[in-house]
Amino acid sequence: MPTASRRHRRGDTPPPRTGSGEAEVLRGFLDYLRASIAAKVEGAPEPQVRTAGVPSGTNLLGLLHHLTFVERSMFLGDEVTDWRATFQAAPEDGVADVVARYREAVERANEVLDGCDDLGAPVPRPRVRPERPAPSVRWALAHMIEETGRHAGHADILRERIDGETGR
Numbered sequence: 001m002p003t004a005s006r007r008h009r010r011g012d013t014p015p016p017r018t019g020s021g022e023a024e025v026l027r028g029f030l031d032y033l034r035a036s037i038a039a040k041v042e043g044a045p046e047p048q049v050r051t052a053g054v055p056s057g058t059n060l061l062g063l064l065h066h067l068t069f070v071e072r073s074m075f076l077g078d079e080v081t082d083w084r085a086t087f088q089a090a091p092e093d094g095v096a097d098v099v100a101r102y103r104e105a106v107e108r109a110n111e112v113l114d115g116c117d118d119l120g121a122p123v124p125r126p127r128v129r130p131e132r133p134a135p136s137v138r139w140a141l142a143h144m145i146e147e148t149g150r151h152a153g154h155a156d157i158l159r160e161r162i163d164g165e166t167g168r
Contacts, residue, residue, distance in 0.1 A: 012167050023119055026141040027110075033148040034106050037064060040155040042099055044162055049095055050088075053158040060158045061098055062087040063151045068102045070147055074140050075109035077125035113137070 013036070018028030041049070041064045049061045069086040072078040080086060089098050112124060119138035127134060135143070159165045 022138075023116075023141075026119075026138070026145065027113065030141060030145050030148065031110075033145060033152050034102075037067065037148060037152040037155050038099055038102055040152065040159050040165075041095060044095055044159060044165075046094070048162040051162075053161050058087065058154060058158070060155055060162065061089045061093075061095060063155050063158070064098050064102050065089040065093070067148060067151055068098070068105045070144070071102070071105040071109045074135075074144060075112045075123060075125060076105070077128060077134075079128040113141075 016028040016032045018024045041060055044060055050059045052059050065088070066086040069078070069080050069083075073080050115124065116137045119141075120136050122134040123137055123140045125134055156166070
């Protein structure tokens with residue numbers, strides 16, 4: 001673990017100021033969390049970025065890799081057959097590769113969300129399994145805020161253990 005003299009404290013980025021509409025608030029907070037976790041992974045050193053920081057095997061790069069699959073599943077309709085496997089990036093995938101794929105998934109998800117005027121309507125995504133209807137846009141945004149926020153908290157702890165980097 002880094003010593004106090006090696007720690008680097010990044011300034012905290014406050015929560016976003018958004019418009020007053022429900023969709024603006026939900027999307028503003030989701031984008032804030034997305035940017036936070038991508039920044040937490042960017043610049044993290046190899047091999048520590050993929051080294052398990054806790055007994056469960058969770059690692060910093062794996063968290064972002066997993067969130068890429070969650071974004072693609074929720075907003076683009078991608079089917080995931082093994083969620084557990086999404087927590088491990090391939091050995092040949094570097095930090096820049098995983099961050100780029102995450103940002104591309106977020107960009108594509110936002111394109112879908114840009115076309116959504118009714119938060120109560122189902123997410124307009126392809127349905128691989130018609131028997132499983134898409135959730136409402138409101139539910140999908142709330143879930144993605146929860147999922148991304150949860151893993152951003154994990155990432156905060158893992159990054160600090162790797163090199164002392166703190167802050168959002």
